[in-house]
Structures are given as structure tokens and as C-alpha cells.
Amino acid sequence: MTALDTPLLVLDGLTVQRGEIPLCEEVSLNLSAGSICHLIGANGTGKTTLLMQLAGLLPVMTGEVVYQGAVSLPIQPLYVSHQLGIHPNLTVAQNLTFLLNLYGITPSVTDIDDALAWVGLQGFETVSSSHLSAGQTRRITLARLYLLTPDITPLWLLDEPFTALDVDMVVRMEDRLSDFANAGGSILMTSHQAVGVANQVLDLSNYMV
Numbered sequence: 001m002t003a004l005d006t007p008l009l010v011l012d013g014l015t016v017q018r019g020e021i022p023l024c025e026e027v028s029l030n031l032s033a034g035s036i037c038h039l040i041g042a043n044g045t046g047k048t049t050l051l052m053q054l055a056g057l058l059p060v061m062t063g064e065v066v067y068q069g070a071v072s073l074p075i076q077p078l079y080v081s082h083q084l085g086i087h088p089n090l091t092v093a094q095n096l097t098f099l100l101n102l103y104g105i106t107p108s109v110t111d112i113d114d115a116l117a118w119v120g121l122q123g124f125e126t127v128s129s130s131h132l133s134a135g136q137t138r139r140i141t142l143a144r145l146y147l148l149t150p151d152i153t154p155l156w157l158l159d160e161p162f163t164a165l166d167v168d169m170v171v172r173m174e175d176r177l178s179d180f181a182n183a184g185g186s187i188l189m190t191s192h193q194a195v196g197v198a199n200q201v202l203d204l205s206n207y208m209v
């Protein structure tokens with residue numbers, strides 16, 4: 001097996017767990033370069049919990065997470081929470097800059113302009129984030145995807161990235177997810193709507209306790 005064949009992320013016998021309460025058991029998954037995996041399951045199954053465990057925000061008590069061939073957590077993926085993490089006292093450009101700084105990127109003015117234009121927020125750079133609609137606020141959090149490549153963050157964990165987006169923006173997002181996967185990235189994402197670009201599905205309903 002070559003390095004390229006090594007799965008980016010392997011979950012083996014993982015328990016999805018909130019505190020002492022197991023939600024799903026024996027969850028297994030192989031994500032390789034180019035995988036876009038749609039994480040599905042009814043409300044409350046544990047989808048967000050699993051993403052938070054992989055992001056290192058909740059502990060993994062049982063099972064193994066192998067990332068890039070090594071047993072290691074936290075794995076420092078890109079994690080886009082459905083709780084947006086946008087500071088209302090910062091401008092749109094300041095919030096995006098902060099989100100990129102988290103991944104070691106110091107964006108130029110052109111980077112910020114291009115990323116905001118990609119999500120349709122051109123002209124909003126100096127607007128207070130508290131003045132935006134729900135969909136516009138979500139677009140700030142997604143604008144960072146425009147600048148993040150597999151070299152920087154090979155794994156994207158996206159929790160309901162399409163919520164509150166209009167149809168055009170969903171299409172643009174799907175194109176970006178495809179481009180990222182074609183460039184060698186992997187994505188594990190939740191969505192209560194169909195994800196046309198997904199090439200894998202993990203249904204947590206099959207693992208409920």
C-alpha cells in the first residue's frame with residue numbers, strides 16, 4: 001500500500017457519546033482522498049456529537065480514530081459548526097480574518113475580497129456582522145472554504161453547511177466541495193437535504209444503541 005492509498009481517516013468501533021451516555025456504538029468508516037461522505041440519521045442520533053468528537057471538542061472514550069495513518073486526536077481538521085461562531089461586534093472582514101487565522105492563514109485584502117465575493121458578500125467588508133441575515137451570517141463562515149486547500153486542511157468536518165442558504169449558494173458550495181475533493185481533500189458532512197456531490201454515506205441510524 002502506498003502513502004496515497006492510506007485512508008485519511010479511519011474510524012474503528014467508535015462509540016458516539018455525550019458524557020456518560022452512548023448514542024451509537026461500533027461506528028466504522030474509511031475516508032480517503034476524494035471522499036465526500038454524507039453523514040445522515042434522524043434528529044438526535046448523534047451526528048453533531050460525532051463531528052465534535054473528531055474535532056477534539058468531545059472525548060472519544062471507546063474505539064479508535066486513525067488519522068493519516070497515526071492514532072491521534074485531536075486531528076486538527078477544519079470544523080465548521082452549525083453554531084456559527086461569528087462575533088457580532090466584528091465586521092464581516094474581521095470575522096473572516098479571525099476564522100482564517102485559526103488555521104495559520106494571514107489573508108491579504110485581496111484574499112478577503114475574493115472570498116467574500118465568492119459567497120456574494122462583496123461590499124459587506126466593513127459592515128457589522130450583527131447587521132446580517134441568517135443566510136448572510138452563514139456565508140461568512142463558509143467564505144473560508146474558498147481559501148482552504150487540502151495542503152492546509154486535508155479534512156473538512158461540516159455540520160449542516162447548507163442550512164439557511166439559497167439554492168444558488170448551495171450549488172456554488174457543492175462545486176467547491178467537489179473541487180476540494182478532486183484536489184485530494186476529504187469531507188464528512190451533515191445535511192438534512194440531499195448532497196448531490198456525496199460519493200459515500202454514513203447512516204448513524206444503523207449504529208444506535
Ligand SMILES: Nc1ncnc2c1ncn2[C@@H]1O[C@H](COP(=O)(O)OP(=O)(O)OP(=O)(O)O)[C@@H](O)[C@H]1O
Nearest residue numbers: 018023041042043044045046047048049050190192
Ligand atoms: N449540549 C448538550 N448537552 C447534553 N446533551 C446534548 C447536548 N446537545 C445534544 N445533546 C444530546 O445528544 C444527542 C445527540 O445530539 P446531536 O446534536 O449530536 O444529534 P444530531 O444527530 O446532530 O441531531 P440533529 O439532526 O437534530 O442536528 C441528543 O439526543 C441530545 O439529547
